[in-house]
Amino acid sequence: xKNPNLYxxxxxxxxxxxxxxxxxxxxxxxxxxxxxxxxxxxxxLRDNREVMNARLGIGKAEDDVAAARTYRLPKFExxxxxxxxxxxxxxxxxxxxxxxxxxxxPIPDRDIKMSTPSRPTAILFGQVTQPLSQLHRIRLNIKQAxxxxxxxxxxxxGQEQSVVNNVKRTYYAVVQTxxxxxxxxxxxxxxxxxxxxxxxxxxxxxxxxxxDLEVKTRLAKTETEELTVGxxxxxxxxxxxxxxxxxxxxxFKVSAIPESTLFETDLVAARTRALDQRxxxxxxxxxxxxxxVEKRVKKSEYIPDVSMAFTYASPRNFDExxxxxxxxxxxxxxxxxxxxxxxxxxxxxxxxxxxxANNSLRDVENNVMIEVGSRMRDLQQAAQTLRVAKxxxxxxxxxxxxxxxxxKVVATLFSDVLQTQATLADADYEYQKALLGFWTAKAEYExxxxxxx
Numbered sequence: 001x002k003n004p005n006l007y008x009x010x011x012x013x014x015x016x017x018x019x020x021x022x023x024x025x026x027x028x029x030x031x032x033x034x035x036x037x038x039x040x041x042x043x044x045l046r047d048n049r050e051v052m053n054a055r056l057g058i059g060k061a062e063d064d065v066a067a068a069r070t071y072r073l074p075k076f077e078x079x080x081x082x083x084x085x086x087x088x089x090x091x092x093x094x095x096x097x098x099x100x101x102x103x104x105x106p107i108p109d110r111d112i113k114m115s116t117p118s119r120p121t122a123i124l125f126g127q128v129t130q131p132l133s134q135l136h137r138i139r140l141n142i143k144q145a146x147x148x149x150x151x152x153x154x155x156x157x158g159q160e161q162s163v164v165n166n167v168k169r170t171y172y173a174v175v176q177t178x179x180x181x182x183x184x185x186x187x188x189x190x191x192x193x194x195x196x197x198x199x200x201x202x203x204x205x206x207x208x209x210x211x212d213l214e215v216k217t218r219l220a221k222t223e224t225e226e227l228t229v230g231x232x233x234x235x236x237x238x239x240x241x242x243x244x245x246x247x248x249x250x251x252f253k254v255s256a257i258p259e260s261t262l263f264e265t266d267l268v269a270a271r272t273r274a275l276d277q278r279x280x281x282x283x284x285x286x287x288x289x290x291x292x293v294e295k296r297v298k299k300s301e302y303i304p305d306v307s308m309a310f311t312y313a314s315p316r317n318f319d320e321x322x323x324x325x326x327x328x329x330x331x332x333x334x335x336x337x338x339x340x341x342x343x344x345x346x347x348x349x350x351x352x353x354x355x356x357a358n359n360s361l362r363d364v365e366n367n368v369m370i371e372v373g374s375r376m377r378d379l380q381q382a383a384q385t386l387r388v389a390k391x392x393x394x395x396x397x398x399x400x401x402x403x404x405x406x407x408k409v410v411a412t413l414f415s416d417v418l419q420t421q422a423t424l425a426d427a428d429y430e431y432q433k434a435l436l437g438f439w440t441a442k443a444e445y446e447x448x449x450x451x452x453x
Contacts, residue, residue: 044245305334368448
């Protein structure tokens, strides 16, 4: 016949062992760094390599703006041509080419031919030009480069929000997994102690062999679960380290998070906020402005290019009769009078690009509003699931208390106590899962609103 008092002793050992395990784990955790969610987000925004690349993208765009501004300034050019003459440059001065004067006669008085030997020569050429009519186009190009810089900033905001969302999801998963691993280890300690006690009872013939096999089965299942959950925790911590831009092997602990918080339920207000804050929408609006400026740039090509110019040329190693210096200052004009309709078709193409950008903007706005509505509904559903899981957990705890009290007065079987304990473990797991689901849904909802943190 079974001895209820011995089984009661095992249950007491079960209830005491988790506290010992928790104390041991607390001592181990003391040597590890504890990171809060805000600290993890701050480190990710500072050291995450994708965010750093996005910041470099802004720097590149700002360099483009600075380069575009230089086109407003005078342009200095120098070129040189050096080579061996292949054809000798001969000059012929015909009779009287320099004039016919009274009392003197024609100059020269006869045809004179001058020859230059074939030898190495060089021509040095320099020019300074200051754009005038092109300044309008240059200003438009500067504005275009500035819009590209603004696009890069919105892309940085989008990257930061994506990284923050991933940090939140991973951090919540680490918290949930650590809680699940602690519960599994507490159950594992209980089953190991219970296996030892039950083995002694079987030897003393006060317990059935089936009870011993049941305990061994549950122990093996719990050991497998511990391995699975432990591996998941290691992977999640490596992922979080990667998001924070540091060595993935860095050890750390996470701090507890509150169970739930209030959230906005006004869909109209949430959508309005998202339309104002989402970087995708801001970027789409900038794309429209870029297309409009690009059309204006193309239209400015109808204006002739007028510049102030100073030109200097210097032939070298020619004969003495060739002038050594040429210099001129004036106005340079460059105008393509007839282009066979090319600019007209290019302007039509730019207008179609504007229409495409406007269509993309409307699509992005609609997609954002759909996403906000979907994320809000997911969050509401996750909050309700969490509420149900919490009630189930409280019910399971109460049933466990009642079952233990019944067992003390031999009003229930040991197998019923085990079943009640397993139900409580399942309820704890479901609650942790629901809590993770709620925080994940909240992170997705905050991202859909375009929140920075």
